[in-house]
Amino acid sequence: MKHIVFKTLVQAKRLIVIVIGFTILAAGVAMIVLPGPAIVVIPVGLAILATEFIWAKKLLVMVKERISNMRKGSGRQNNH
8 A cells, every 4th residue: 555655646746847847848938939038947947857857858958058058159259
Protein backbone atom coordinates (compact mmCIF):
# COMPACT_ATOMS: atom_id res chain seq x y z
CA MET A 1 0.00 0.00 0.00
CA LYS A 2 2.84 2.42 0.81
CA HIS A 3 4.33 1.79 -2.63
CA ILE A 4 1.09 2.85 -4.33
CA VAL A 5 0.87 6.02 -2.24
CA PHE A 6 4.52 6.86 -2.96
CA LYS A 7 4.06 6.26 -6.69
CA THR A 8 0.96 8.45 -6.70
CA LEU A 9 2.80 11.26 -4.91
CA VAL A 10 5.67 11.07 -7.40
CA GLN A 11 3.21 11.25 -10.29
CA ALA A 12 1.38 14.17 -8.68
CA LYS A 13 4.68 16.04 -8.21
CA ARG A 14 5.60 15.38 -11.82
CA LEU A 15 2.23 16.63 -13.03
CA ILE A 16 2.58 19.82 -10.97
CA VAL A 17 6.07 20.44 -12.35
CA ILE A 18 4.84 19.89 -15.91
CA VAL A 19 1.86 22.22 -15.54
CA ILE A 20 3.91 24.98 -13.90
CA GLY A 21 6.77 24.59 -16.40
CA PHE A 22 4.54 24.73 -19.47
CA THR A 23 2.56 27.64 -18.03
CA ILE A 24 5.70 29.69 -17.45
CA LEU A 25 7.10 28.68 -20.84
CA ALA A 26 3.84 29.69 -22.57
CA ALA A 27 3.89 33.02 -20.76
CA GLY A 28 7.46 33.56 -21.95
CA VAL A 29 6.57 32.74 -25.53
CA ALA A 30 3.64 35.16 -25.31
CA MET A 31 6.04 37.82 -24.05
CA ILE A 32 7.89 37.65 -27.34
CA VAL A 33 5.06 39.67 -28.88
CA LEU A 34 3.66 41.16 -25.67
CA PRO A 35 5.54 43.41 -23.27
CA GLY A 36 7.59 41.47 -20.80
CA PRO A 37 10.98 39.87 -20.14
CA ALA A 38 10.68 36.86 -22.49
CA ILE A 39 14.45 36.36 -22.49
CA VAL A 40 14.26 35.68 -18.74
CA VAL A 41 10.94 33.84 -18.49
CA ILE A 42 11.54 31.28 -21.26
CA PRO A 43 14.74 29.87 -19.69
CA VAL A 44 12.98 29.70 -16.31
CA GLY A 45 10.17 27.63 -17.83
CA LEU A 46 12.68 25.40 -19.60
CA ALA A 47 14.67 24.95 -16.38
CA ILE A 48 11.55 23.76 -14.58
CA LEU A 49 10.68 21.39 -17.43
CA ALA A 50 14.30 20.18 -17.60
CA THR A 51 13.82 18.51 -14.23
CA GLU A 52 11.44 16.08 -15.95
CA PHE A 53 12.30 16.10 -19.67
CA ILE A 54 15.59 15.57 -21.49
CA TRP A 55 14.41 17.60 -24.52
CA ALA A 56 13.85 20.60 -22.27
CA LYS A 57 17.34 20.25 -20.81
CA LYS A 58 18.87 20.18 -24.29
CA LEU A 59 16.80 23.17 -25.37
CA LEU A 60 17.80 25.05 -22.21
CA VAL A 61 21.48 24.47 -23.03
CA MET A 62 20.90 25.86 -26.53
CA VAL A 63 19.09 28.93 -25.15
CA LYS A 64 21.89 29.57 -22.66
CA GLU A 65 24.48 29.34 -25.45
CA ARG A 66 22.53 31.81 -27.61
CA ILE A 67 22.20 34.26 -24.74
CA SER A 68 25.92 33.92 -24.05
CA ASN A 69 26.72 34.50 -27.72
CA MET A 70 24.43 37.54 -27.83
CA ARG A 71 26.20 38.99 -24.79
CA LYS A 72 29.60 38.38 -26.34
CA GLY A 73 28.46 39.87 -29.65
CA SER A 74 26.95 42.97 -28.09
CA GLY A 75 30.07 43.46 -25.97
CA ARG A 76 32.23 43.51 -29.06
CA GLN A 77 30.00 46.01 -30.80
CA ASN A 78 30.12 48.39 -27.84
CA ASN A 79 33.93 48.35 -27.74
CA HIS A 80 34.40 49.44 -31.35
